[in-house]
Structure formats: structure tokens, C-alpha cells
Amino acid sequence: MITAILVFTRKKNTPVSTETKTTTQNTVSEIDSDNDGLPDWKEILWKTDPKVSDTDSDGMNDGEELKNNRNPIKPAPGDELTDEEIKSLNDPSNYVSPFDRASKTDDFTQKFLTQYVLQKSLSEGVLDDVAKDVLIKSVLGETSTAMPFRTFSVIDIKISEADNTATIKQYGNSVGEIIIKNNPGMTMENMLKLLKTAVETKNSSGLEQLKTVIEKNTQIINESLKISVPRSAVNIHVDFLNGMSRITEMILGMYKSINDPMFGLVVIGDYQATAVELKNTNTRIEEYFNKKNIVYKSSDYGYVFTNNIF
Numbered sequence: 001m002i003t004a005i006l007v008f009t010r011k012k013n014t015p016v017s018t019e020t021k022t023t024t025q026n027t028v029s030e031i032d033s034d035n036d037g038l039p040d041w042k043e044i045l046w047k048t049d050p051k052v053s054d055t056d057s058d059g060m061n062d063g064e065e066l067k068n069n070r071n072p073i074k075p076a077p078g079d080e081l082t083d084e085e086i087k088s089l090n091d092p093s094n095y096v097s098p099f100d101r102a103s104k105t106d107d108f109t110q111k112f113l114t115q116y117v118l119q120k121s122l123s124e125g126v127l128d129d130v131a132k133d134v135l136i137k138s139v140l141g142e143t144s145t146a147m148p149f150r151t152f153s154v155i156d157i158k159i160s161e162a163d164n165t166a167t168i169k170q171y172g173n174s175v176g177e178i179i180i181k182n183n184p185g186m187t188m189e190n191m192l193k194l195l196k197t198a199v200e201t202k203n204s205s206g207l208e209q210l211k212t213v214i215e216k217n218t219q220i221i222n223e224s225l226k227i228s229v230p231r232s233a234v235n236i237h238v239d240f241l242n243g244m245s246r247i248t249e250m251i252l253g254m255y256k257s258i259n260d261p262m263f264g265l266v267v268i269g270d271y272q273a274t275a276v277e278l279k280n281t282n283t284r285i286e287e288y289f290n291k292k293n294i295v296y297k298s299s300d301y302g303y304v305f306t307n308n309i310f
Helices: 003-011 018-029 040-046 060-067 083-090 108-122 129-139 165-181 187-201 205-223 230-258 261-291 301-306
Strands: 158-160 228-230
Touching: 003 060, 003 158, 018 228, 158 230, 165 228, 165 230, 165 301, 205 230, 228 230, 230 261, 261 301
Parallel strands: 158 228
Antiparallel strands: none
């Protein structure tokens, strides 16, 4: 994200010669990493591999396949494009977003929304070539927001020397109560849908709902810093705090996209890696309580740990 900020700041405030600007635009819009005749930004739209000239390995490179109305991600024979796909090729405004066909998987959060916005923006002529480059690199994992989220370590934790079954169970109930009390009532999938709607309708008012999520998550972090933590639980507590901090910063990034859509898009490009980190954190927390033989009833606040927190 630092790269993107520098690019757009310079472009806005510093005069750029016509020659330099033209060269940059031509270079970016014509990047073809695998020399298959299909620019990288179009590879994203067709879900082909920008680094492999023949994505489906059927003997014809991706660019040639599209010229011949063949599907570049389906091996021959039987890879002829449908009328709908051909229409999409010739008229980008008819493109059907994979977002709308996606199941509830991690792919939904990573590439589908980014592809949707990229395609829509290109068809409406609202992205310049430098912006295309940023989005391309984001989808390919070559650009990161590098968001400076608040991090925690052992020195931030109030450590309790009382470390037994009773105190460990109480610890889980204490954190569980904080989580339940400050539950924002919105899933990450719903937040991403808000962002999609904001871009699709060009109305960002719905993103105001994210302020509540940010405030609630921040409250969870602050209150969790005040409780006493058994020494054996210190590491998972640090993991929990950092996980909450990271996801809250990502939501803040989505909220900031009200004024800077590019920022929101690159945040989404980072989501997959963050989701993996948070899933691992959930696993470590669950394993800790299992190892300590802690069992929570459905009436216990700590029961929240039987489900994914993030």
C-alpha cells in the first residue's frame, strides 16, 4: 500500500512530463508477463495465469485461444466459448462477476470482489493505467497494504501466577464475556458485500456501518488487556489480541475506502493471507483449552471458543 500511496501522491502534486506519463501508461497497459499476446490485466478478467502462456496446457497460448473464440482455461477439445462469454469479451460491461456466483469460501474474499471492481471500473473508464497496475499486482499478491496494525507482546499482558483448572476456565469465561458483550453482529462476508455494493452503486453510505464494528473490536482489545491471564495462557492471549488488531485494521481499511477505493481494494487483496493467520490462531486457542481439559457448557461465556472467533 505504501507504493500505491506514493504513486498517487506524486501524480496529484508533482508535474509529470507528457513523455514520462505516456511511457508509464503504455508500459502498464501492455504488460504481458508470459508473452502470450494477452495483457496481464486481461488475464485477471479471464482468470488465466499471467505467468503461464498456455494456462490450460492444450497447445495453444491464451491470447490465440481468445482470438479464436476458445476458452483459455478449458483444455481442447470442447473449449469453444459460449455466446455469452464472447459477448463478455467484446463488451466488458456484460461481464458477470464471479462474486455473484461464489460460494462462501475464502476465494470469495480474495479475488472475486477485486475482479468485479476491476472489470466494472475498466468498462466505465474510471481507472487510469497506473491504477490498473496497482490492482493487478494486488490480485497477484505482489502488492500489500503493509498496514501498521497495533501489535502486542508478553509485556502487555497482566500475568497471573494462579495457573490451575479453575483460573484457566475463568480466564476463558472472562474473554468470552468481553467478546459476546461487544459482538458487532456482522460477519466479514457481510462487510465485503457492503464494499461491493458501495462500488457498484457508487454510494458509500453503507460503509458507515463498519464504524460500529471497528469500535466494538477496539473495545474487545482494550478490555482484554485489563484481565488477568494465567501464565500458561499468555501466548494464546497475545495471539488473540494480535488477531483482533489485524482484522480490525483491515476493516478500518475498508471504511477508509469511502474516500479512497483503491485502498479498500488492496486491503481485500491482503485478506486471504490474514484469514489463514486467524484460522491458525483459532486452532491454537482451541488446542490450548483442550489440552488443559477445559470444557465449557453452552451457558458459559467461554463456550464462544468452541466456534471460530474470527
